Amino acid sequence: MPGPKDLDPSTSPRALLGAELRHAREKAGLSQEELGGRLFVSGSFIGQLESGTRRMQPEYARLLDDALGTEDFFRRNCAASAKSKHPQHFAEAAEAEAQATAIRQYAPLLIPGLLQTPAYARAVFRAYRPTGSKEKVDELVTARMERARILDDPTNPLLWVVLDEAALRRETGGRQVMAEALHHLIGIIRRSRAIVQVLPLKAGAHASMEGSIKLMDFKDAPPLLYFEGVGTGRLEDDPTTVRYQRHTYELLTAEALSPQKSLALIEAMAQDYAHEEYP
Structure with a gap:
């Protein structure tokens, strides 16, 4: 079965990335706290990634791909969510x-x-x-x-x-x-x-x-x-x-x-x- 497609950077990439994370976590049968434990972060941190409140950093993208079996999906797409006009x-x-x-x-x-x-x-x-x-x-x-x-x-x-x-x-x-x-x-x-x-x-x-x-x-x-x-x-x-x-x-x-x-x-x-x- 083909993996998920790359996210379109023009359509709120952080929100889309967060939605994909929630989908992958629920498909794996993990709570936010359980997934957070695998990344050594809090469950609320995972919730903030899913809601798009926090930006996904490359080091977490790698850990998420490993924990959720999503190949390199989050690693490939976290760069799109990192673009910003601000310092x-x-x-x-x-x-x-x-x-x-x-x-x-x-x-x-x-x-x-x-x-x-x-x-x-x-x-x-x-x-x-x-x-x-x-x-x-x-x-x-x-x-x-x-x-x-x-x-x-x-x-x-x-x-x-x-x-x-x-x-x-x-x-x-x-x-x-x-x-x-x-x-x-x-x-x-x-x-x-x-x-x-x-x-x-x-x-x-x-x-x-x-x-x-x-x-x-x-x-x-x-x-x-x-x-x-x-x-x-x-x-x-x-x-x-x-x-x-x-x-x-x-x-x-x-x-x-x-x-x-x-x-x-x-x-x-x-x-x-x-x-x-x-x-």
Whole structure:
């Protein structure tokens, strides 16, 4: 009997690959936990591969072919699911973000990508790549703006951001770029597409002094946590770690200004930037 055909990269390859994995696992009579045990990963990890929440890496594709007797099907097709417009360390997180039903994020140093303007994003990428080509920076900006299209849906996902006041005070791209960025943020808030709370500098020490937090919830898969550093990033699904970081995020929301007071502060700062009166 002939094996399954190669997947068409133009038709959501990760979703198709996940569906093929579920079919092969069920045909082999294995639960997600049983298959995960053979790969030394959790059952939830297998579930995330099947739902397309996580990208299949070559090392897992090889193990899956061996465990499920699928010859080299997953090895041949995982390359199609790995194509991305995003930097390699962030690509898997961006793909998961697009499927999330809720995203909760603490941003300590900059306005999050989903809420950025093209000019602000360009200033950020140029700072990351001071000698990079204009074409490469333009490509990254375009990909970031495409990411933000998930906010075009009036109901999904829930986006809840705790934005450190330091991110608003850092003049990224200059005063006019900041004025535009904050007016854009105000528009998103007023359209009820995001809940934004500002963590004021006067709050002092807080629960996430050491870095950012991004928590993502899904309809048919366990939640994920994304850790990010300079040029690095990884997804984490360990329930204890996710639970701890969710508690940390809740502490941040308690310390932050209310959404109404946060909006008033952002509006005042946008006006100051626009009139070049910001101290």
